[in-house]
Every structure is written in C-alpha cells, then in structure tokens.
Amino acid sequence: MRKVYLGNHQIISPLGFSSKENIDAVKQGKSAMQNYTSPIIGAYIAGKILEKNLQEHFKPLAKNEAYTKLEKMMILAVAEVLQSHQEIKKEKIAFIIATTKGNIDALAEENPFSKKRAKLSQLAKTLQQYFGFSTPPILVSNACISGGLAVSVAKKLIQNKTYDHAVVVGGDLVSEFTLTGFHSFQALAKNICQPFSKERTGINIGEAAAAVWVTSVKPKEKPxxxxxxxxxxxxxxxxxxxxxxxxxxxxxxxxxxxxxxxxxxxxxxxxxxxxxxxxxxxxxxxxxxxxxxxxxxxxxxxxxxxxxxxxxxxxxxxxxxxxxxxxxxxxxxxxxxxxxxxxxxxxxxxxxxxxxxxxxxxxxxxxxxxxxxxxxxx
Known part of the structure; x- marks a missing residue:
C-alpha cells in the first residue's frame, strides 16, 4: 500500500498567525481565552481572532472587504502551505475543506455579505476561485471530527492514486449561533475549561483555521x-x-x-x-x-x-x-x-x-x- 505522509502546515488562531507562533505560545502555556459579552447569553469566555490583526495579515493577499472572516483565515492558512509546493501543478493536488458551520455569521442582519455566503458550497467556490483549482474542493462537514476526517479522505485519495498530494484546511468561527446552542445545553464554562479535571464545568468555544500538506512523497526531514x-x-x-x-x-x-x-x-x-x-x-x-x-x-x-x-x-x-x-x-x-x-x-x-x-x-x-x-x- 502506498505510504502517506504529513508535510508542512499552518495555524491561524488568536495565539498567532503561523504554526511557529502557535507552537511557541503553547510551549509557554498561553491560553487564547478572553472574556466577552453577548446580548443574548451575557458573559462568556472564548478564543477569538481580532479582526484588525486578521486584516493586517491578510492585506498583502487581497482586499479585506471582498472576503469573510473565515475565508480570510482559511486563505492565509492554505496560501502558506501551497507556497512551499509551487512547482506542483494544481490538478495533481486534492483540495479538501473541513468545517461545521462555515460562514454562519453571514446570516446575521448586520453582516455586510449576502446570506448566500453562508452556504458551504459557496465557501468552497470562493476558496477554489482564489487559489485557481481546476476542480471543486471536497467538503467535509461531520460535526467535530470534520478536520480529522478530511485528512482521512486525503489519505485514501493518495493511496488510491487519484492524487499524489492534498492540501487540507479546516476552520470555524465563534458565532452567536454556536454560543447559544451550547448555552442551551448549559455546557459553556464560566472560566477557562479544564478537560478531564474534577473541577470542569463545560467548554469554551474558539476559532481557528489550520491547513496541512498530505503527500505520497516522503519529506526529507523528520518524516x-x-x-x-x-x-x-x-x-x-x-x-x-x-x-x-x-x-x-x-x-x-x-x-x-x-x-x-x-x-x-x-x-x-x-x-x-x-x-x-x-x-x-x-x-x-x-x-x-x-x-x-x-x-x-x-x-x-x-x-x-x-x-x-x-x-x-x-x-x-x-x-x-x-x-x-x-x-x-x-x-x-x-x-x-x-x-x-x-x-x-x-x-x-x-x-x-x-x-x-x-x-x-x-x-x-x-x-x-x-x-x-x-x-x-x-
């Protein structure tokens, strides 16, 4: 069976706009959690990317106003991964997108984008057009295993020799929709969450985009x-x-x-x-x-x-x-x-x-x- 490897990667999150920044932050024990207030659920704790920071990093790539927050996050992640593989033709690369809610914020009344932007198919089309892929991306939306399952899809496509490489990107936002959903379950923690701990009271919601190169070619260093x-x-x-x-x-x-x-x-x-x-x-x-x-x-x-x-x-x-x-x-x-x-x-x-x-x-x-x-x- 054909071997499949993980290659270079990129993380866009409140802790940094590169994998290195994120890894360094976690090594230092930093948390992205901050206090916020919602008109619907009141006070809550979450990990959010500041819009001004996102716009600053996205500015060299395209016009900020042309893309939603999630699209900018995903584009930043994928662009960095593809940068290292410019010699490979796009038709040799599978493009796989993982998300649960996509541009859910487009449904808000104050959002400047069309509500059609909330469709996952529209998110896929926008990313496909930005990167110039000739075939539509594969969308994976299966609750909270979506990001892992997308890597599984990439692995199978490569093992079956349908593609030699794949770029997988996953992303989601902190939204009123998600917050109110978990709030209705009484599952939101009132402090920074404590997984597996006796004192745990529930979850925090966070937002991030992450992308990884999946390939049949064995990396030269630390495969x-x-x-x-x-x-x-x-x-x-x-x-x-x-x-x-x-x-x-x-x-x-x-x-x-x-x-x-x-x-x-x-x-x-x-x-x-x-x-x-x-x-x-x-x-x-x-x-x-x-x-x-x-x-x-x-x-x-x-x-x-x-x-x-x-x-x-x-x-x-x-x-x-x-x-x-x-x-x-x-x-x-x-x-x-x-x-x-x-x-x-x-x-x-x-x-x-x-x-x-x-x-x-x-x-x-x-x-x-x-x-x-x-x-x-x-």
Missing part, C-alpha cells in the same frame, strides 16, 4: 507517516456520547488494525477532551477498554477552546510536532482526576522519546475518529 485511521458512529444520541465509549473504542481499534500495531506501542494520545462531564467520561472509559490508561494523554481545548471543524486538524498538527520534537505538551487546566477511570494526564510540557501518536475526536450525532501517526527513522 511523519499516517499509518492508520478509522471512523465509527455509536448512534447513541444527537448530542450525547455513548456511555460505554463504543464509537471511540471501535475507531481506535480499527485504526490499530490498519496500522498493524498494538496499543502498547502508542507513546502519546491527543484526546478530544472538551471538558464536558459526559464527553470526558466517555473518553476515559474508551481508553480503559483499549488498555491505554497508562499512555500519556492531553487535551488542547484550554489553549484554543473548541474550534469545532478545525479542532481535530489543529490538534493533529500538534501531534505531528510532538513526534518531530519528542515533546509532549501540558494538558492546560487539569488539576485533579475528574473521570471514573484514571488517565495518565500530561501535567508538564517536557521532552520524551516518541515514536507513535494517537489523535482522537468525537462529535455530535455519535461520530468518532482516530488516526495514528508514526515517526520514520532513517
């Missing part, structure tokens, strides 16, 4: 291969996860089968870790069922908030970085065990030998996703 991935739906509830972790369990189990490795070979887990009572409990049960309770594990939600369709992709990039740098990042916000099953939480950013990493994600509708990365050594 990271995708060795297995899978998705499974537990069909438990429209918003509540399975109490037994069945969907997540099956996803990881299938990914392990494809990779032909044992759970004991996994050195690190980047969990979904939303800091809601039911999600974190479900994950702890699934990881115990898999025999992964002693594997070092973290969540990035206290750094970025839950960035929805971008979250799995953004956090996969950090898994990539962890393997390349032999570094695990502190699970920000964790203080004490808050799940019925114990987990080996990472409480300090530190260097340690890593060979294989597992990234998982779960979302509304019972969807679950797992992907395994391996560092190739010379």
């Amino acid at each position: 990271i291969q995708i060795i297995g991935e899978a998705t499974a739906n537990d069909a438990n509830h429209i918003s509540g996860p399975s109490r037994t972790g069945e969907g997540l369990f099956l996803s990881v189990e299938k990914a392990l089968q494809e990779a032909n490795i044992l759970t004991s070979e996994i050195d690190y887990i980047s969990a979904h870790g939303t800091a809601t009572l039911f999600n974190d409990e479900m994950e702890s049960i699934a990881f115990h069922r898999l025999g992964l309770q002693n594997t070092p594990l973290n969540s990035f939600k206290a750094y970025y908030g839950h960035t929805l369709g971008a979250s799995a992709l953004l956090e996969l990039i950090f898994s990539h970085v962890s393997l390349q740098e032999n570094m695990v990042f502190k699970s920000l916000g964790y203080t004490s065990q808050g799940t019925s099953k114990t987990l080996n939480m990472i409480t300090k950013t530190a260097h340690q030998p890593l060979q294989i990493a597992l990234k998982t994600a779960s979302g509304f509708g019972g969807c679950n996703f797992a992907i395994l990365l391996k560092k190739e050594t010379e």
